Amino acid sequence: MSVRFSDNVSAKAQRDILDLQKKISVFTNGELTDEQFRKFRLARGVYGQRQPGVQMIRIKLPHGRITADQLIRIAEASDKYATGNLHATTRQDIQLHFVKLADSPQLWADLEDANITLKEACGNTVRNVTGSARGGVDPLEPFDITPYAQAIFEYFLRNAICQDMGRKFKIAVSSSEKDSAYAYIHDIGLIPRVQDGKRGFKVVVGGGLGAQPFMAQTAYEFLEADQVIPFTEAVIRVFDRYGERTKRHKARMKYLLNDLGLEGFLAKVEEERPALNAKVFPVDTTAFDLPLFAERPEVSGYQPESTDVQFLEWFNTNVFEQKQKGWYAVQLRVLLGDMSSNTARALAGIVKKYAADDIRVTVNQGYLLRYVSPENLQAIYDELHALGLAEPGFDSAADITTCPGTDTCNLAISSSYGITRALEDMMKVEFKDLIYNNDIKIKISGCMNGCGQHSAANIGFHGSSLKNGAYVLPALQVLLGGGFNSKNEGLIGDKVIKVPAKRGPAVLRALFQDFDANAFDGEYYSDYYARQGKNYFYQLLKPLADLKTVTEQDYIDWDHTEPFVTEVGIGECAGVMIDLVATTLIEATEKLQWANEALEESRFSDAVYHAYNTLITGAKAALMTKDVATNTQHGIVSDFDKHFTGVSGFHTAEGEFKALAFSINKNEPSEAFARQLIQQAGQFLTAVNAYRDHQIMLEGSPALQELVQAQDS
Template sequence: MSIRISDNVGAAARRDIIDLEKKISNFVSGAMTDEHFRKFRLTRGVYGQRQPGVQMIRIKLPHGRITADQLIRIADVSDRYATGNLHATTRQDIQLHFVKLADSPQLWADLEDASVTLKEACGNTVRNVTGSARAGIDPEEPFDITPYAYTIFDYFLRNPICQDMGRKFKISVSSSEQDSAYGYMHDVGLVARVQDGKRGFKVMLGGGLGAQPFAAQTAFDFLEEDRIIPFIEGVIRVFDRYGERTKRHKARMKYLLNDLGLDEMLRRIEEETPALKNKTFEVPGLALDVRPDRPEVSGFKLETSDAKLSTWFRTNVFEQKQKGWYAVQLRVLLGDMSSDTARALAGIVKKYAADDIRVTVNQGYLLRFIRPEDLTAVFHELDALGLAEPGFDTTADITTCPGTDTCNLAISSSYGITRALETMMREEFPDLVFNDDIKIKISGCMNGCGQHSVANIGYHGSSLKNGAYVLPALQVLLGGGFNGKGEGLIADKVIKIPTKRGPDSLRLLLRDYEANAFDGEYYSDYYARQGKNYFYTLLKPLADLKTVVDSDYIDWDHTEQFVTEVGVGECASVILDLVATTLTEAQEKLNWSNEALAESRWADAIYHAYNTFITGAKAALMSRDVPTNTQHGIVSDFDKHFVGESGFHEAEGDFKTRVFSINKQEPSEAFARQFIADAIEFLTNVQAYRERQIELEGAPELQELTQAQDS
């Protein structure tokens, strides 16, 4: 073994790291196809970049929670293997860019030594569980959601039910009715509530962004805390079984819910109850740094003649629910922080704050439990690092994705337009650092990593054709985010303009709001009152392509003429025997099932065996050129096309009854052993059938496979 793995790394992570190294070797040698390897590495946080030959590494930080030593370790790893930059994301992860593929196993091992993982940070899995950064110190919260966010992350990490879904799955946990974790745009969004003295959550289902954003539907106004994890497990099992798998753009949970309807979705979730590993699940406490109140310094007022310090105190500092303690929020331009700055920040945390840093959903950081008498010193030390800019999470603090700097799917520069807009606001609208109503979010494309669809004012990268030429453009979206009633809204697409006119568009929108909004009127309420056509008319002159100039054909941060280079993604174009590849996957899943059985993990063993049935049946159908899609459809089609086939089943419906017994039985040892024995027999028969087919028909023609990346 060439990689160094410390004794601090757990057995499961150790095996994952060694497996990644082996798979990289197989891929480089040609023993593993591009497509198979792509699926594998994405679920290990290794993601292809726009630049060939290098990877983006996504570090999975549940709830964005990190210690000072972990921050130092990430900084050290970035220096050693990446560019010395740490990019905070809207999902409270940290990303490193320009990493060599061969370095990724050792990078992972170095992080796991500090209890930081890459596992399931990308791919068709349960992604990072996000949560309100203020959790535990939020004056508005009914209780601390930190243990719940972490436990949800831990419960589904390496869980068999979510290792090979049709698409990614996102969960958020908000600490109060303000829904600061944006639950309404998640597959499952939770909002903490107390009812009749009991803890629980409002539960929302089926939200999502992308080209067709959906607001989530409310499944429960209140669900008791011990039922939350079993309910989410039921949701994932239904999504895994019935979710779209062929049309990738329709493969998110929001489309399944839209097709089934909420009542039918909830009925199918309830059907999964017998098979659940846990019918109820008590969330254990976490060792959190909660300090006693200091009421003598509650309501602290900073007295200073330093204008920047005074503004920073007003916009970036708040008193915690623990009286006499204060939290400091760091505004980080573009979410980017150098490794040297990160190490210095860790030193400030160790000196002045609790060892519990939170990455925020708007790409900043939050420090907790700071004494008011230390705030001035903290400001000056942060200011020396460039981390004391006022206006955290205000209009002036734009959320953005990296765009064309590193992403395959981006159309135009997100970073460039973000810098231009923030500069314009700083010079022309300095008081916007005090406005926490209007949120501006930018993405490099329609997929929405910058969350533009839930912004009051949003932009996403696009392009416009003008005669024989193409120029970079921005799609303007308005009216998303939260209104005055606290309702989460999806923004409307209003108009598309050349990207160089972005500052002009924002200037127009802000001046219009200043001139015509009612006192105290939320921006999204103002948008709703005026209507989409009003804003289309307001911005229409900026869309006039008869007035473009040469500079409009050049994107922000660029000097060359704009060329559209998008849609390629991590395309895998490879020549392979698809049936053989699928049978190999089925055998891997059977191996995992036997391993779980040996470790007495009955529910896990059963689900791996279920996936063996599904993948084996898929291979058999592919051998007859029968198209496959949902897992439920695969089972039904196998029943129909292979009825009476030697070695399989005698009557139509037998196979379906056998496979779908998974959700009608308790996950007992007896059922696990029988179900796995059935899966072994079935896969053996499929392999034998395929061998007979090749003998009769000859070796299959190798096929070219192209599949876009998972974003």
């Protein structure tokens, strides 16, 4: 069935969607390997679930910004193609689950009609650019970061330099020094500053979570705003060139920075400057420099006269006055980040009635509404309350951030949703005042990979398992001391102890009781943890880790009735037999085609980078004919010179291929250079194909090799 497009869908988006439909057809007919298709679809927001035969669709919402009509469109898509649920993520995306693969092109087309994209929402790309949800209304911000986050998103969407990276790349923009977007755990993090009357950012690089978390390092205390996008492009180029590509667990930029050191890394970033498409990139902020509505100082500092206790709790924990005097922002706490399509439509109606058409999905899986008049706060509370969206304690200790865990994820080990419900229920009964505590953040992930950002929490948990004799039970790894301390310094939590999952509420109860009894007045939790030390908390929780006292219930995970079994979800394929060299040469040919298309459209920087990738991929194919293992682009270039100098059909001088490949960072991306490099890349690819044909003529057809699908992550 052909995809139906409205007139609102851009030509670029139509091409992307038709490419997806074509690849689905080719894959279904068995003409495309699972790994090739997986790589393709992930970069288009289509992600395999734990359950076979269905997909998770990740919708890319730059800095979480969405209009009421866009929210309605997503709700309609969920009703038509998914389960009628919208799941907000820690990267300010919205995900739909249980979508049939064949439905994904039309789903995408329906969303693009409302200017919503799936492009590069997953895979080894520049992922969604996150930003403080308070950007533009934050009383603490030096300026609105919204236009800068949007410009970064637009610049790198479909950009040639991030179409074939070795691993994903994440960018965050905070609105103030409080770093509410968690810049310190990102590949690039930006914090706004003003110096000598000029706008700019503190820039940190090389942060990341996962099994081995890294704190980002400071590249610049102040970088002028028009230098941020050029710097980011140069960083991505270095990561692309030197980053690990074979050992997936070592392929994030944090490891490259660790290997090169900050000084060496920044030196390589500077080497990329000649090749940059834009040496400066000023961002047009005029649409954001003035308030949406005139300020109302006469109602600044509003305090309701209501005697409704629930309303007052909500007002004191979920509402704040914007920097625009007399206007108020309303924050919505959403359990598990899940919202039904009917609730989403009703929320869109509330926004149209009472707020500005500028909703923000928050990094803690909630929503923020802007420009609410104080005289409408009671009415908006009443309507939100009727929808179950007026729970007090937004972003408090009682508001847990969590990933979906074993409900849908291939990699999850134990339930995230179940333990989150149990902990929030326990706190609501036993620690009611935690809705007023904004210093403690609790985050949960279903495994060590950290989608729930557990390492960046004051109290974090990630799913695991424990062996007790011949049996296995679901477990929680407890992490403490992450998040922010009283100096607003970002911290990575320590792994303290592992306990049976069913004892999670007892763990949290013990931690809160200990904190209440022994902390100094006003002491931040991470400061308290640092003062007491890791061993203190290990000893505190050790009795709860004692497996001699387990019961039958400890062998059953939250939200389950059957005994726990350690398993990774069903993979997306079995092994397939392919000619790896031929497959790689096909990829190189496709990249050469992209280079020529970019040249025809006068996108000379893109043309140059696609031509460079043609050289790299062709050289990789040639090295595979000699069974030479490769792991970085820089290594491929060096190994090709080593193994193919003097080989008939190629260059004769040592270092000639290196000079050709790395000419990209020594030349301006002009039309003349693009044409020259594309021509050289085409000649090189012809030579590699001829060499391969000659090898087959002498040695016979190659033995097919088994390619085993890796899990999504």
